[in-house]
Amino acid sequence: MRNAEFNDPGLVAVYDAECPWGPDDDFFLAEVGADPAARVLDFGCGTGRLTLALAAAGHTVTGVDPARASLDAARAKPGADRVTWIEGGGEALLPAGAYDVALMTSHVAQFVVDDDEWRQLLGALRRSLHDGGRLLFDSRDPADRRWQRWNPIDSRRMVHLPAGDAVLTWMDVTAANDLVVHFTRHFRFPDGELRSDAVLRFRTEQELRGSLDEAGFRVERIHGGWQGEPVGEGNDGEFVVVATAV
Structure with missing residues (x-):
């Protein structure tokens, strides 16, 4: 989505x-x-x-x-x-x-x-x-090329919710052309996984x-x-x- x-x-x-x-x-x-x-x-x-x-x-x-x-x-x-x-x-x-x-x-x-x-x-x-x-x-700043760090290794982190659950999240870039970057964020919950697609300029x-x-x-x-x-x-x-x- x-x-x-x-x-x-x-x-x-x-x-x-x-x-x-x-x-x-x-x-x-x-x-x-x-x-x-x-x-x-x-x-x-x-x-x-x-x-x-x-x-x-x-x-x-x-x-x-x-x-x-x-x-x-x-x-x-x-x-x-x-x-x-x-x-x-x-x-x-x-x-x-x-x-x-x-x-x-x-x-x-x-x-x-x-x-x-x-x-x-x-x-x-x-x-x-x-x-x-x-x-x-x-x-x-595009000169920083931040999207190169949006990969499953460098972006991997655990987020702890107030209710006590822990969610594993990471990112991966699917396309980067003319400073338009498409990427997906993955969210692994204890009972399943969701994803969020996005595009940034x-x-x-x-x-x-x-x-x-x-x-x-x-x-x-x-x-x-x-x-x-x-x-x-x-x-x-x-x-x-x-x-x-x-």
Whole structure:
């Protein structure tokens, strides 16, 4: 199943257990904190780890995601009543000028594979922000070639669920052409195995800058990691983008 880890309730539970708070969350929470009591759009909010923290910090937060199972998990968490949750994609980003900050975290940008859809999404995000509003997101640097480590040996790990079960998970790449990478995640439960197929688009820094400029953003900074490293330095292999709506 395509993107089952976000759409299957059992796999959503694995995702939550596998992805605790990390340095990326610290970065985005601190960046948004530069605008006290900001109106924040968390696009692709998933199970709401960062979304809920932003609301707890005093921001007015809207979480948007197309995966109902992920949103159901987010809505069931403490503090969820502080957030406006919307099931949908770019078409749900209304009204115009409603937000001070828009986020796309956990490499949500890479799940938008088609370049026309990427342009449309950036356009919708620009319309959702007032002039001077900020867009913050991450996307893996293709020069890091992270997908080469997505194999059954290097990606193999055990995830322990709160109920006590242990799930063995691993990845394998099935195709990688023109920076479009197809891969499968395997999940071995005590009583059976599930899989989740996915496709990611790795965009170069030049491609990101060009598409942001076309959509009406000015790139303020692109870091190469969560500690503000220059692109290509450090071990994170990221593009961490801070852009302003102009």
